[in-house]
Amino acid sequence: MTAPPAAQKTVPGHVLTRWVFLRLLGVVYLCAFASLWPQVRGLIGSHGILPAGEYLAAVRAQAGTAGYSLAPTLAWLDASDLGLELLCGAGTLLSLLLIAGVLPLPTLALLWGLYLSLVNIGQDFLSFQWDALLLEAGFLAILFAPGGVLPRPVTEAPPSRAALWLLRWLLLRLMFQSGVVKLASGDTAWRSLTALAYHYETQPLPTPLAWLMFQLPLWFQKLSTGAVLAVELIAPWLILGPRRLRLIAAGLLAALQLLILLTGNYAFFNLLTLALCVLLLDDDALRRLLPPRLRPRWAEPERRPDPPRWRRWVIGPAAALLLGMSLLRLSADLGVPNPWPQALAWQEPLHLVNGYGLFAVMTTSRPEVFVEGSDDGRTWRTYRFRYQPQDVGRAPRWVAPYQPRLDWQMWFAALGSPDQSPWFRAFLLRLLQGSP
Structure with a gap:
């Protein structure tokens, strides 16, 4: 008798x-829009x-x-106070739709366009690295999202592997560049391993x-x-690396983000990075995190529908273009001369590919401006x-994700x-005018 074939x-x-991931991204968008709205x-x-x-x-x-x-934004149509609040309000409502899983593909496209509109007119106040990170991750999420009105995980077509790896590549660039800039800056606090002896006291919030x-x-320290x-x-x-190494990376990177989140108020940055870390897990790993009684509900079906053919024709070239630009940007940030500067210049107003790296030089004192x-x-x-x-007599506050x-x-x-900080003079002028 012949042995039965081994199961594949x-x-x-x-x-x-x-x-x-998409629901976590919806929470991040909600934090971004709802936080900006009253300000x-x-x-x-x-x-x-x-x-x-x-x-x-x-x-x-x-x-x-x-x-x-040069400044693509819906505010060209209306930059009034009401127009700005409508952008924030629409983003807040669409974020809730994304969290609910309603029309994820068009919802993500609209969210990206709305936040881009605000970033491109926000000047100094929307120039933080997590603003750029949200735009880059948000655009890639459009390529990663399922179609349909209310797609269900048990009946969805599998996501694009190209889009998945672009999002993972974004996480790799974000974290690696954050480490490189600390050593490349030549800062003695990082090189002597004393940076964290100052950081907790001198960080912004x-x-x-x-x-x-x-x-x-x-x-x-x-x-x-x-x-x-x-x-x-x-x-x-x-x-x-292979699956086991990716799971180790997910644990290490997520642990670092949780520690940063507990000791500093960095808006939605840590939550967004944690959402990207989720992409290092596969469905089997996520099911193991569920209570046993819930695992059958999320069981993998015997067969999934094939993704639409148009997705391959659209996502493939887009992924190749974005990967090429990100490699150029990474090499430029690492000091390698860029022979094609125009290959990156055209996309800068869209924030499709960005450079990252926080706290390249550690502040060792805490000056304050008193008005x-x-x-x-x-x-x-x-x-x-x-x-x-x-006020040194008052304990710091929990603020994030606001x-x-x-x-x-x-x-x-x-x-x-x-x-x-040219904005500071304008701030003083508004105070003298009694402007809110």
Whole structure:
């Protein structure tokens, strides 16, 4: 008798992975839009610090009709206070639709367009790395998303592997560049492994736990700094390895993000990075995280429908183009001369491919800018920022995923001269005018 043929081992899918990732991305978009909504008038409204309407008028005066492509935004149609709030409100509602899984493909496209519209008029207040990261991840998610009105994981076609790997490649670049810039800067705090001895105290918006971490002995801070550099420089490359190494990378990178989240208020950055870490898991790994009674509900069906043919024709060339541009950008950020600068210049207003790297140079002191006002010229009172830890007698606050963007910019203003923060003069003028 002949032995029965050995059962073929199936490759774990990523439909459940996509389901979780897109809902986490919806939460990130919700945090971004809902956080900006109550601030948008004061930051870039008609009587705000850096009015969006004046910015677009300057772009139009300098570039003419080319300004529409240099700053693609729906605010060209209406940059009024109401128009800006409508952009935030629409983004908030669409984020809820994405969390609910309703029309994920068009919803993601609209969310990306709305956030791009705000970033391109936000100037200094929407120039953070996580704003660019959300736009890049959000665009790739459009290629990764399923079609349909209310797609169900048990009946969906498998996601594009090209889009999946582009998102993983984004996570690799983000984390690896974050480690490279720390050493490439030549900063002595990172090279001597003492950076974290300063970081918890000098970071922009610490949490209450940051004070506790700051009290730990120097040997522990050095050990922690070395661990951070090891995770950022080595763990990302495990993403390119086999399944077991990817799972290890997911655990290491997620653990780092959780520790950062607990000790610092970095808006939605950590949540977005954790969402990208989910993409290192396959459906089998995610099912193991579920309670046993829920696993049958998410069981892999015997057969899935084939993806539509048009997806291959669209996503394939798009993925090749984006991969090529990201390689050029990564090499340029690593100091390799770029022979085709125009290959990247055209996409910069769209933020399709970006450079990353936080805290290249560790701040070892904490200067603060105090703004005072007076009604009579004799008695002066200090303006208190709600989230800046200016009062040493008050514990830092939990803020994230909300981002107080003015408080964040005040931290940067304290590190440089007034000429390096031209928005600050406009801020003082608005205070004198009594503008909200």
